[in-house]
Amino acid sequence: MAIELLVLTSAVAFVAVGAGVGAKLLWLARRTRGFPELVVGFSLFVLAGVAWPLLLFASAPTPPPAPWLRAALAVAAAGMAMGWAGVFLFTWRVFRPTHAWGRALAVAGMAVELAAGLAGVIRAVRLDDALALRSPSPSGFVLLLGALCAYVWTAVESFHYRALLRRRVPLGLADPLVAERFGLWGWTSVFAAGSIAPATWAMVTGGDPNSPLSHLVVGVCGLASSAALYLAFLPPAAYTRYVRESAPAVAPEVGP
Amino acid sequence: MPDSAAFEYACGQLEARTSLDRLAARGTVRIALKQAGLEARSITREQMAVVLQRILPAELTSRGVEAVEEVCQAILAGLRNVASGPVSETPDAVFKRLGGA
Numbered sequence: 529m530a531i532e533l534l535v536l537t538s539a540v541a542f543v544a545v546g547a548g549v550g551a552k553l554l555w556l557a558r559r560t561r562g563f564p565e566l567v568v569g570f571s572l573f574v575l576a577g578v579a580w581p582l583l584l585f586a587s588a589p590t591p592p593p594a595p596w597l598r599a600a601l602a603v604a605a606a607g608m609a610m611g612w613a614g615v616f617l618f619t620w621r622v623f624r625p626t627h628a629w630g631r632a633l634a635v636a637g638m639a640v641e642l643a644a645g646l647a648g649v650i651r652a653v654r655l656d657d658a659l660a661l662r663s664p665s666p667s668g669f670v671l672l673l674g675a676l677c678a679y680v681w682t683a684v685e686s687f688h689y690r691a692l693l694r695r696r697v698p699l700g701l702a703d704p705l706v707a708e709r710f711g712l713w714g715w716t717s718v719f720a721a722g723s724i725a726p727a728t729w730a731m732v733t734g735g736d737p738n739s740p741l742s743h744l745v746v747g748v749c750g751l752a753s754s755a756a757l758y759l760a761f762l763p764p765a766a767y768t769r770y771v772r773e774s775a776p777a778v779a780p781e782v783g784p
Numbered sequence: 785m786p787d788s789a790a791f792e793y794a795c796g797q798l799e800a801r802t803s804l805d806r807l808a809a810r811g812t813v814r815i816a817l818k819q820a821g822l823e824a825r826s827i828t829r830e831q832m833a834v835v836l837q838r839i840l841p842a843e844l845t846s847r848g849v850e851a852v853e854e855v856c857q858a859i860l861a862g863l864r865n866v867a868s869g870p871v872s873e874t875p876d877a878v879f880k881r882l883g884g885a
Contacts, residue, residue: 564878695821
């Protein structure tokens with residue numbers, strides 16, 4: 529019971545924080561016309577505000593009526609595909625815009641996600657037995673695998689960039705709050721990957737994705753991911769003050 | 785991706801004004817940039833100025849370069865005339881905007 533409560537709290541937190549941050553970034557994009565905020569805002573909003581609530585609805589203990597179940601899973605599949613494709617696009621455009629390998633990885637990742645999402649939509653609409661839609665599928669597996677790749681790539685780039693900025697802070701060349709935002713975005717990705725890892729692993733091994741251990745991992749990672757996302761993009765004044773005050777002071781000039 | 789104009793200028797001047805050859809000059813600047821968390825392909829004129837003032841002098845001294853202060857000052861003075869060139873948006877500029885910082 530405690531674990532079920534944790535999973536529910538985690539899901540609600542992710543929906544609230546993800547949709548809230550997504551909406552904030554979309555609002556920012558409306559003002560700045562910036563491409564990165566548009567992409568990441570859309571991704572967060574569609575994943576947390578659309579796909580996740582529909583997945584929760586579709587996986588409720590009492591299955592919803594077949595037409596509703598089909599509609600929910602079709603829209604959720606499309607939402608997840610677009611959201612995770614957006615993560616690939618954001619990471620490429622922000623961190624590796626001029627690298628051919630970055631473009632290749634992003635294009636391949638987006639293609640895989642969108643193809644798997646389309647397959648998920650078709651399955652939701654055409655599979656005869658509506659209740660069988662609640663079982664794992666190959667398209668769902670590919671979708672999750674692609675998402676894991678997107679999160680790992682994003683985490684690696686974010687932590688690498690945080691390391692660069694941390695070295696710039698004592699020279700007065702970087703804002704410590706921005707440096708820590710890269711770290712928080714990296715942790716958001718790590719924990720988001722952790723929250724979908726049990727389902728992916730269960731598909732590989734044929735195990736139970738609803739075991740207490742899986743639920744514990746999903747619950748803890750979901751909460752941690754939401755907390756990191758919140759601190760990154762909706763930082764409370766106390767957190768901002770703490771980061772700035774604990775940052776190394778700008779070193780005095782030496783040399784000529 | 786080619787290295788930035790500021791990086792090329794600093795390396796060229798270091799090679800011309802010291803006993804370091806091309807490879808040593810570029811390597812020394814790259815080490816200084818790494819210490820500062822900067823990259824040769826994206827470093828700006830302003831960032832290079834900070835590296836010249838705060839990090840490069842110690843690196844040059846450790847390599848036995850003479851008149852380090854004069855060398856760095858001369859490069860710094862010439863750096864002001866280096867064209868900034870078109871700079872694509874950096875990740876930190878994006879994340880600064882995303883957080884409203």
